[in-house]
Amino acid sequence: MRMINLRYISNWRVLLIAVVVLVCLLLSSQLGVVKPYEIVDPLDILGEGSTLFLTILIVIFTVTDRPRGNVTNLFYSGGLLLIFSMTLDVLDEFFRYPDALRLLSWLESFPLPVGLIIISFAAAEWRRENKMLSRQLMVREKNLRSHQWVDPLTSLYTTPYFIKLVEREIALQNSTDAESTVLVSVNFKNFAQYNHEMGTKAGDELLHQASELMVLLLRPQDCLCREHSDHFLILLPQTRLSQADRLMKVIAQNLNSELELPNYMSVEVHTHHVEELSAVDAITALHTQVEEMTHYAPLAN
Incomplete structure (x- = not known):
């Protein structure tokens, strides 16, 4: 729990929410006077305050738990405007402003519809994103649906499923004139140190985000699986080695x-x-290549 709290506090977008609330409080205290206790309505404070609190929580969870991107940025921008208007609305219950001063009334009313419009655009982009993720989920499943082979952390398939796909591609390659097949190994160097310093929850979140990003960047015919820990395997069917190198460089x-x-x-x-x-021989050859490169790298330095 302590690690999660630190992650929230260290996020500059969460800190900006606190700054917006403080700015609203500063404006109200400088431009208005505190209302007498007798005319303060506790029910209004409870209703408006709880709505503001829940809105802030939703925005915080959105920017800290969603991957970065256009959808997250739109939700955050719109949510920030909502928080600004709703904070001033709550402070209205505590402060009274001069009749001639319309500034706070404008600041309270104008950002609200603008924020809702931005959130509407975010919802439309989110819908498109979900369609893409659904298509990528279909890519993951391919022709087999044995869910006992699904990795519970990343929702990727594990090695037994991957071996069957490689066997199929090798059979197709040998029986037709299809282009060659390429296997790819993706490892995170010093992941154990990251796990030790940041905690296993942070390590699991890193692997989950990495798998989602790779699935989005791979082609529909490709297959990604989690072999173990921070090791991933990728099958690139009907792909030349030069094409695979370019694609994996981008990833x-x-x-x-x-x-x-x-x-x-x-x-x-x-x-x-x-x-x-055979698929087993191909995967073994890939692992041998990785080990040779790993042992060679220190000598090259």
Whole structure:
């Protein structure tokens, strides 16, 4: 719980919400006078205050738990305007303003519809995003639906399912003139250190975000599975090695930038052109290549 709270506090967008509330309080206290206790309506305070509190919680959960992107930014921008208007509305119950002063009335009324319009655009983008995610979920399932092979953390398929797909691609490649098949290994270097420093919950969240990002960036015919821990395997059917290298370069760049990895972490990607006659041999050859490159890297330094 302590780690989660620190994550919320360290998010600048959460801090900006607190700044907006403080600005509203400063405006009301400077431009108005405190109402007598007798005319304060507790029911209005309870209703408007609880609505404001829930709105703030929803916005905080949106910006901290959703992946970054246009949808999250729109929800946050619209929510920030709602919080601004609703905070001034709550403070109206505590402060009285001069009749000639219309500034706070405008500030209370104008941002509200603008915020709702922005949230409407966010909802439309969210709908499009969900359609894309549904299509990617269908890509994950391919032709097999044995859900005992689904990884519970990332919702990706595990190695047994991956082996069956590779076997199918090898059979197709040998029986037709289809283009070659490429296997890819994606590892997060020093993930154990990240788990130790940030906690297992943060590590699980990192793997979940990484899997979602890779699924979005891969092609419909590709298949991603979680082999174990921070190791992922990707099947790129009917793909030349040069094409695979270009695609995985883009994916690695996005993983490094979007996940905000610490300096000691990096994404390691290795591609292998499948020439073996069985899936197990192909995956073993990929692992051997990864081990050789891992042992070679320190010598190159």
